[in-house]
Amino acid sequence: MTAATTTTGPLPSSAVRSFVRGNGVYIALGALVLFNLVATPHFATFRNLQLQLVQVSPVVIVALGMAIVIGTEGIDLSVGAVMALAASMVAIFIDQGPWIAILMALFAGVVAGFLNGSLIAFLKIQPIIATLGLFVAGRGVALAFTNGRLVELFDPTLSAIGQQRLWGIPLPALIAGTLALASSVVMKRTQFGRNVVAIGGNPRGALGAGLPVRRVLLIVYIICAALAAVAGVLVTARSAAADPSFVGLLIELSAITAVVVGGTPLSGGKVRILGTVAGAFLMQLVFSTLIRHDLSDSDARMVQAAIIVAAVYLQRDRNST
Amino acid sequence: MNAVGISRRPTVPSTPGGEEQLSRWRHVLDYLRRTPAVPVLGLFVVAGAVTFGDSFFSARNFASMAVASSFLLIISVGMTMVIVSGGIDLSVGSMLALGAVVTAFASRWGSPAAIIAPLVVCTLIGLTQGVLVAVSRMPPFIVTLAGLLFARGLAFKISDNGNTTHIIPEGEWVTSLGQESFLGVGLPAWIAVLVVLLGMGVLNRTRFGFAVYAVGGSEEAATLMGVRVVRVKIALYSIMGLLGGLAGMLVAARSSSGLSTIGAGLELKSIAAVVIGGTLLTGGYGGITGTVAGVLLLGVIENLINQIGTLSSFYQLVASGAFLILVVSAQSLFARRELRRSGEVV
Numbered sequence: 001m002t003a004a005t006t007t008t009g010p011l012p013s014s015a016v017r018s019f020v021r022g023n024g025v026y027i028a029l030g031a032l033v034l035f036n037l038v039a040t041p042h043f044a045t046f047r048n049l050q051l052q053l054v055q056v057s058p059v060v061i062v063a064l065g066m067a068i069v070i071g072t073e074g075i076d077l078s079v080g081a082v083m084a085l086a087a088s089m090v091a092i093f094i095d096q097g098p099w100i101a102i103l104m105a106l107f108a109g110v111v112a113g114f115l116n117g118s119l120i121a122f123l124k125i126q127p128i129i130a131t132l133g134l135f136v137a138g139r140g141v142a143l144a145f146t147n148g149r150l151v152e153l154f155d156p157t158l159s160a161i162g163q164q165r166l167w168g169i170p171l172p173a174l175i176a177g178t179l180a181l182a183s184s185v186v187m188k189r190t191q192f193g194r195n196v197v198a199i200g201g202n203p204r205g206a207l208g209a210g211l212p213v214r215r216v217l218l219i220v221y222i223i224c225a226a227l228a229a230v231a232g233v234l235v236t237a238r239s240a241a242a243d244p245s246f247v248g249l250l251i252e253l254s255a256i257t258a259v260v261v262g263g264t265p266l267s268g269g270k271v272r273i274l275g276t277v278a279g280a281f282l283m284q285l286v287f288s289t290l291i292r293h294d295l296s297d298s299d300a301r302m303v304q305a306a307i308i309v310a311a312v313y314l315q316r317d318r319n320s321t
Numbered sequence: 322m323n324a325v326g327i328s329r330r331p332t333v334p335s336t337p338g339g340e341e342q343l344s345r346w347r348h349v350l351d352y353l354r355r356t357p358a359v360p361v362l363g364l365f366v367v368a369g370a371v372t373f374g375d376s377f378f379s380a381r382n383f384a385s386m387a388v389a390s391s392f393l394l395i396i397s398v399g400m401t402m403v404i405v406s407g408g409i410d411l412s413v414g415s416m417l418a419l420g421a422v423v424t425a426f427a428s429r430w431g432s433p434a435a436i437i438a439p440l441v442v443c444t445l446i447g448l449t450q451g452v453l454v455a456v457s458r459m460p461p462f463i464v465t466l467a468g469l470l471f472a473r474g475l476a477f478k479i480s481d482n483g484n485t486t487h488i489i490p491e492g493e494w495v496t497s498l499g500q501e502s503f504l505g506v507g508l509p510a511w512i513a514v515l516v517v518l519l520g521m522g523v524l525n526r527t528r529f530g531f532a533v534y535a536v537g538g539s540e541e542a543a544t545l546m547g548v549r550v551v552r553v554k555i556a557l558y559s560i561m562g563l564l565g566g567l568a569g570m571l572v573a574a575r576s577s578s579g580l581s582t583i584g585a586g587l588e589l590k591s592i593a594a595v596v597i598g599g600t601l602l603t604g605g606y607g608g609i610t611g612t613v614a615g616v617l618l619l620g621v622i623e624n625l626i627n628q629i630g631t632l633s634s635f636y637q638l639v640a641s642g643a644f645l646i647l648v649v650s651a652q653s654l655f656a657r658r659e660l661r662r663s664g665e666v667v
Contacts, residue, residue: 077589119646125653126602132589133649137642143635253466266460296482301474305467309453312463 024314025262025278028307032285040292046168053173054238056284058083058231060176060277062251063258064183065224067276070259071187072220073200073268074120074127079228079255081138082112083248086232088142090158091151091242098157102233109229112138113222121217131221135252142244150243153236162237172234179227184273193271196220200268257304258283261311282311356599357652358614365621373628382624384506390620391513392417392568393590394613398520399564400591401612403557405524407537407604408454408461410558412468413565414587416443418580419476420569424495425487425579426479432495439566439573446472447562451555465558469588473581480581489577499574509571516564521609533557537604594619597648618648 020027036043062079069076086105093101112134119130164171187193195216199206207213228248236242262279263272286307290300353360370378396413403410420439427438446468453464477483489496501508524530532553535543540550573579592602598615600607622644626637 119650123650123653125649126596128602129593129596129649130646132593133642133646135589135642136645137639140635140638140640140642144639148635256466260463266462296478298474298477298482301470301477305469305471305474308463308467308470309459312459313453313457 020314022263022315024311025275025282028261028311029278029282029285032282032289036285036289036292040289043292050165050168050170050173052281052284052288054170055288056280057170057172057176058235059251059254059258059284060280061179061227061231061234062248063255063262063276063280064179064273065227066252066255067259067262067264067271067273068183068187068196069127069220069224070256070264070266071196071200071268071271072217073203073266074217074220075131075256075266076116076221076224076228077128077131077252078112078116078134078138079224079231080248080251081135081142082109082225082228083232083235083251084139084142084244085109085112086229087236087242087247088145088151088244090233090236091146091153094153094155094158098155101155101158105233106226106229109226109232110222112229113225114218116225117218117221120221121214139244142247146242146244148245150241150245152241154240158237159240162234162240172238175230175234179230180273180277187271187273192216192219197269197271200270202269254280254283257308261308263315279311282307356608356611356614358598358611358618358648361648361651362614362618362621365618365625369621369625369628373625377624377628380505384502384510386617386620386624387510387513388507389623390616391507391509392572393587393594393619394513394616395516395564395568395571396587397591397594397612397616398516398609399557399561400588401595401598401600401607401609402520402524402533403461403561404592404595404600404602405537405604405607406533406554406557407540408554408557409465409592409602410450410468410561411462411465411588412446412450412472413561413591414584414589415469415472415476416446416562416565417569417572417584417587418582419443419446419472419479420566421573421583422476422479422487422569422579422581423566424570424573425489428487428489428493428495432493435489435493435495435573436498436570439570440563441566443472443562443566443569444559445562447565448555448559450562451558454558455551455554465588476581480579483581486581487579489573489579495570496574496577499571499576507575509575512567512571516567517609517613524609529553529556534605537606539605590619593645593649597645597652599652 042048062083066076066079085108089105089108090101093104116127116131116134119125119133120127123130161171166174187196195206195211198209198211199213199216203213231251232247235247258279259276260266260279261282262275262277264270264276283304286304287300290303295303366378376382396417400410400413420443423439423442424435428435450461450464450468453459454461480486498508498512503511524533532543532548532550535546535548536550536553544550569584572583594615595607595612596602596615597618598607598611598613600611622641626640
């Protein structure tokens with residue numbers, strides 16, 4: 001029995017606190033689900049579940065990429081612009097067939113990620129500034145491609161991707177789930193995943209240990225942008241239209257929030273994929289709960305702010321800055 | 322000479338004879354090298370003058386550019402201090418909007434209220450953020466992100482969810498702060514200059530300024546030096562709130578109304594200006610003069626893009642982003658080379 005633990009009852013308070021700290025997002029999610037089951041009509045319906053899944057899938061996918069980037073102590077503000085870029089690519093190339101269009105959208109994502117990654121890995125520019133460039137320019141490029149107009153797409157394959165269901169689960173949600181699973185495996189079981197966490201935890205140390213820091217950073221930003229492109233394609237498929245003015249607007253905020261609320265620290269060194277997914281669900285559920293209960297836009301924002309602070313407060317490490 | 326000489330004093334090698342004159346030149350050259358935003362700004366101004374002649378290089382255009390940049394400048398003075406301390410503040414855009422809305426709302430009780438209310442409200446929010454960062458030790462990125470949401474939400478709420486835009490009544494003199502001119506240049510620009518001078522004085526010549534650099538360099542070392550890190554941080558975020566409220570108040574004064582949707586993305590522009598100006602995001606290095614150059618540079622670039630005129634707004638976005646990347650890349654290369662030379666960075 002160590003002298004450090006003070007047992008004041010059946011549960012040592014330090015154990016409770018550390019449980020809450022590690023699992024805050026699941027607790028919050030569970031509490032919110034319970035609240036909705038009781039207080040929100042039509043919540044526990046299959047249809048509502050499908051709706052929520054479809055709405056949250058793009059955020060989950062973007063948040064996955066963001067989580068990996070944040071794991072290296074970086075950040076990617078350009079994900080929304082990349083989504084818009086992907087949407088515009090789909091609009092331009094749809095005449096060549098749906099698969100070519102999707103391929104070009106993904107290619108645009110890879111190029112964007114390569115640009116970000118190069119600025120950060122080779123020119124050593126701070127990630128917040130480097131990705132700021134694309135954040136500003138990317139949407140402009142997307143708008144220029146489509147002349148600022150919303151482009152309606154009448155492709156059956158595209159609509160199928162956006163709206164079909166497999167065993168009752170919407171296809172976008174299945175894609176998001178698969179990507180989440182893949183990310184989890186990559187982060188936990190591959191050398192690459194270990195490298196990511198090592199770089200985030202101790203950048204100088206990682207360099208000294210001989211890790212291919214620049215290559216890993218480059219790949220990480222390519223992954224993030226590629227995932228954002230996938231999300232852009234999904235959103236375009238679901239709405240059967242490419243709207244570069246609004247696709248992905250503010251999604252970087254949602255993604256970063258999901259990642260941080262889910263327990264991945266901004267200082268890097270740890271990536272929690274499951275937590276990120278839960279974080280995305282939590283923020284989505286918060287938003288739809290507020291809407292269902294007629295809270296105005298202004299109140300919704302303030303509540304969101306409070307939740308973010310609370311979630312991060314619960315999960316903070318006493319020794320971190 | 323500023324308080325923290327170590328990280329900012331350029332290395333001046335001793336030269337035989339004529340040292341006085343040579344070292345003064347060296348000071349200037351070294352400053353220009355460390356703050357590449359200044360020569361780049363000069364370059365753009367010259368390029369603009371050559372390309373567009375009078376429509377760019379005129380007193381009237383410069384005056385209007387000055388006023389247009391004044392709000393960003395006020396905010397960026399605070400942002401410089403926050404970033405030098407190793408922190409960041411994402412909420413300033415929303416604070417600007419909140420300040421404007423509160424100004425317009427409070428103007429029904431007279432101009433003094435219209436000036437004081439936004440300053441108080443925004444400083445309080447800044448104070449709260451500072452406490453969360455300093456005492457609860459939460460990451461500034463997250464705290465100020467929440468602040469961004471909260472302030473915007475509050476601004477919307479006061480504006481009845483965007484349905485009401487409060488107008489400042491006709492006779493109130495507060496609008497003169499935004500609309501009057503002095504020597505042909507609008508008052509907001511003069512106020513911005515005042516803020517810059519105050520900021521420089523505080524940062525370079527007071528114990529507080531020294532503490533800000535110390536905290537940014539190393540919090541542990543600062544604590545060991547006797548710096549009250551918690552107080553410094555709380556003060557910084559409160560100042561940031563104050564300046565955000567001030568800028569918002571001026572915007573409302575200028576437009577005689579409080580639009581709740583303004584300022585979106587302003588924090589990112591401010592961060593860009595500060596970084597372009599040579600301040601390191603990691604903290605402990607940088608200054609306000611660089612930020613001034615950065616803000617002016619952004620303003621000049623925007624003005625030049627406008628001058629081209631035929632460029633659609635989409636291409637303007639592309640050009641802005643591309644310029645940002647270019648300037649930051651160049652600045653990064655220069656700064657790293659300079660820091661490596663003086664032994665600051667490996």
